[in-house]
Amino acid sequence: xxxxxLVKKLKADAFPLAGAPAPPYAPLEPPYALxxxxxxxxxxxxxxxxAGYNPDKKQGLxxxxxxxxxxxGQEEYxxxxxxxxxxxxxxxxxEAAVTDSYSMDAFFITDGRSRRRxxxxxxxxxxxxxxxxxxxxxxxxxxxxxxxxxxxxxxxxARKCPTCGKAYVSMPALAMHVLTHNLKHKCDVCGxxxxxxxxxxxxxxxxTGEKPFGCSHCGKAFAxxxxxxxxxxxxxAFKHYKCKQCEKTFALKSYLNKHYESACFKGSExxxxxxx
DNA sequence: CTGGGGACGGGGCCC
DNA sequence: TGGGCCCCGTCCCCA
Numbered sequence: 001x002x003x004x005x006l007v008k009k010l011k012a013d014a015f016p017l018a019g020a021p022a023p024p025y026a027p028l029e030p031p032y033a034l035x036x037x038x039x040x041x042x043x044x045x046x047x048x049x050x051a052g053y054n055p056d057k058k059q060g061l062x063x064x065x066x067x068x069x070x071x072x073g074q075e076e077y078x079x080x081x082x083x084x085x086x087x088x089x090x091x092x093x094x095e096a097a098v099t100d101s102y103s104m105d106a107f108f109i110t111d112g113r114s115r116r117r118x119x120x121x122x123x124x125x126x127x128x129x130x131x132x133x134x135x136x137x138x139x140x141x142x143x144x145x146x147x148x149x150x151x152x153x154x155x156x157x158a159r160k161c162p163t164c165g166k167a168y169v170s171m172p173a174l175a176m177h178v179l180t181h182n183l184k185h186k187c188d189v190c191g192x193x194x195x196x197x198x199x200x201x202x203x204x205x206x207x208t209g210e211k212p213f214g215c216s217h218c219g220k221a222f223a224x225x226x227x228x229x230x231x232x233x234x235x236x237a238f239k240h241y242k243c244k245q246c247e248k249t250f251a252l253k254s255y256l257n258k259h260y261e262s263a264c265f266k267g268s269e270x271x272x273x274x275x276x
Numbered sequence: 277c278t279g280g281g282g283a284c285g286g287g288g289c290c291c
Numbered sequence: 292t293g294g295g296c297c298c299c300g301t302c303c304c305c306a
Contacts, residue, residue, distance in 0.1 A: 137289085175292085176287060198296070199284065206283070220281095226298070227281060234280065248278095254301075255279065 230254075 130143060137143040159174050160167045163181045168174035183193035185200040189207045194200045202224055205211065211221035213228040217235050222228040233251050241256035242249045250256040 173287065180286070195285080197294085202284075222281080224281095224283070226300080227283080229298085231281075250278085252279085257301085258278075 130137075130147060159171065161174060161177055161181075163178070166177060168177060180195045183195050185194045185197050187193070187200060187203055187207070189204075192203060194203060205223035211223045213223070213225050214221040215228060215231055215235075220231060222231060230252060241251070241253050243256060243259055248259065250259060
């Protein structure tokens with residue numbers, strides 16, 4: 001398998017803001033060669049490997065760290081054009097500034113939780129680990145809270161949401177769920193209400209046009225980090241999700257699911273054997 | 277039918 | 292315990 005793989009050319013009209021002027025960003029030069037995984041190594045697995053990372057919470061996603069603990073093998077990143085080695089300047093999307101843009105690797109390793117997990121594993125000591133799944137926590141109370149998630153739904157400790165009756169074995173999870181019935185965060189513009197402040201924040205971006213999450217490969221910006229992540233996957237030529245019926249492959253699980261619903265498994269007795 | 281993006285909800289984890 | 296942050300996943304729409 002070649003070390004680099006090409007990314008399909010993005011549509012020229014892909015920029016999202018209707019009526020917005022062409023963005024003055026300067027996309028990276030083609031061929032958009034991305035770091036290729038080792039043979040037999042899934043791209044996402046490769047990029048998502050939480051090999052440890054200096055955590056820096058509360059500052060949003062940092063740009064590609066100068067010295068990430070995520071240390072890929074030399075031969076895997078020998079290409080100087082590799083996005084891994086680049087962190088582009090801030091882009092502007094119409095009137096809204098893109099505050100951060102992410103290289104492929106920087107993006108995939110800036111999972112705050114993964115970073116912390118990686119580091120905690122590296123640190124090793126003074127962590128409270130769960131005997132059932134091995135996850136570690138900084139405090140015994142955090143571990144105790146986590147342990148609740150291992151309870152069975154049949155457990156006497158299970159409690160039901162008074163509003164919808166959904167059962168939870170973890171009290172924090174129940175508390176969180178109960179909040180979803182309380183839509184107290186209301187949009188001043190359209191009146192839509194949300195259960196959590198950050199859901200409202202994300203929603204407000206649809207009014208303001210703010211797109212803080214930029215792709216450093218093509219300059220495209222997104223209001224939602226999840227959407228940037230999905231977009232990042234489109235830069236990969238690797239398609240990890242294979243239809244068990246016709247063996248067609250897809251870059252995103254959602255595409256495969258759509259395929260199952262629409263094509264191969266339509267009217268079939270086959271249940272959706274979704275996997276990757 | 278596939279590819280891609282926008283919007284959003286649920287829930288886990290940290291402090 | 293609660294707030295904040297984040298990821299995963301889904302639904303919907305459009306090209």
